[in-house]
Amino acid sequence: METLKDGELYFDRLFTKLKLPEANYERIEFEDCCFSECDFSQSKFHYCQFINCEFNGCNLSLIDLSSTRLFGVSFEASKLVGVDWTKAHWPIYHRDFELTFSDCNLSDSSFFALVLNELSLKTCQLHDVDFREGHFKNSVMSDCDFRGSLFIQTNLEHADLSGSTNYAINVFENRVKGAKFSRFEALSLLEYLGVELVD
The missing domain is CATH 2.160.20.80 (E3 ubiquitin-protein ligase SopA)
Structure with missing residues (x-):
């Protein structure tokens, strides 16, 4: 089964049905990536970046995004229960982070x-x-x-x-x-x- 590596840059990748609950990751950069039917529940993504990424039908409940940056990220038909979005990194120079949630919990x-x-x-x-x-x-x-x-x-x-x-x-x-x-x-x-x- 495919896994993710700390410190890596993933560009224009499609991740399908990854089952990685309760995992710990640091300093990974995702750009123009799509996650479909993945399970990252209770996982930790610290000091990571998600730029122009899509999550479709994913389970991200209780995910820890401490010091992680999100820009241009869309979530559709996904579960995001119990997420503390205040832990993520929100640079003051952005007026709009282009976050979209559709049909999510x-x-x-x-x-x-x-x-x-x-x-x-x-x-x-x-x-x-x-x-x-x-x-x-x-x-x-x-x-x-x-x-x-x-x-x-x-x-x-x-x-x-x-x-x-x-x-x-x-x-x-x-x-x-x-x-x-x-x-x-x-x-x-x-x-x-x-x-x-x-x-």
Whole structure:
């Protein structure tokens, strides 16, 4: 079975059905690589780089990305439960890291205080995710389930949450100017205004 080597550079490679849970890697660079149906659950990628890579149908739950850089990475139909995204390396000179998640499960994860403007989350399960003090201006967070997720001092200006459900966003504690919400779900925003809705 194919494995990965510390310190290597992998360019334009396709990795299919790699089963490497609980593995430890350091200083590997991946550029223009595609990972299909791979299992890296509980693995550690320290001081690595993922540039313009794709993950399709992968299990990345509890992955440790300490000091790892991600740019132009897309995740589709993948499981990313319990990931602490704050451990990754997010250089301040990037305004947009071009991260996209589609049809993924990111429950129990943390984006606490991260600046990830223009983040793309589409049709994702985001139960009990920590978005507190984060900056997500101009992000797309559409058709997602935010049950139990935390939004406190979060910047959601001009973010698109259309079609998303189960969010609890206090308009007095978060920045939501220009944000888009579906009409019915947006009624939950009124709870914090102390108004009573009647038929």
